[in-house]
Amino acid sequence: MIVAALITTVAFAAGFTIPGGYDGNDGPKQGMAILSRKAAFKVFIITDALAMVCSAAAVFLHLIGASFVEKLKLMHFYYYAVVLIIVAMASMVIAFMTGLFTVLEHSLELAIIECVICSFCFPVFYYSLSHLH
Template identity: 50%
Template structure:
């Protein structure tokens, strides 16, 4: 079966079923990153004074990186959720594919940002125990090797289909 024939067999119902799975993932990412934004790594300063209630690690570079990557993950996953809800009633297969693919790509990038937020947040909290912080960060970076292999495989499939 040629690639174009395979694409024609994809129905709005199939697209929406796949979208439901993506929507669950996007919702989980949004939930986790939302919670992480309020339960700041390192906690809050409880001492009386001008910094009371402020995040303890505010001045740390790793904490700033955590905040930025966590925010990116939150915004991208929330954007994907909005796309799924906005386009769910649509019956046009081509429009659904276009927008659901966009949302799926947002979820993928949000996942990467969430992993980066985990790495930078963990490093910020464990910075005083540098060996442990580095060990956790290096171990967490294994995700990017797995992610790289999956992306290569997906690109190879897409390239093969374009020549069929």
């Protein structure tokens, strides 16, 4: 539950401290995200929102599951919470990758290396999900 709460907090904060910042110049685009037209930025927004929603749902399932006395129902709630946390973690990694990719686009080599390094966690997520009972 602590992990889910932390992911919710970080994803929520990342949604407001977006990569590239906001346009501070006077005009019709004032206050808008500077990098909003970039595809990687759009993926960042979507995966960040997915991470926040999945982790918040996992926290909710933990809280509701704790009220059940019947062990089978409790285990179902916890099972789905674990799945949601893994999805939230994967979404958070993708959001991190795309957020950095967006701001490192001028240094394509560094952006690609960052994406490769971050991608190493996906086999772990796959293995974890495939071995849940």
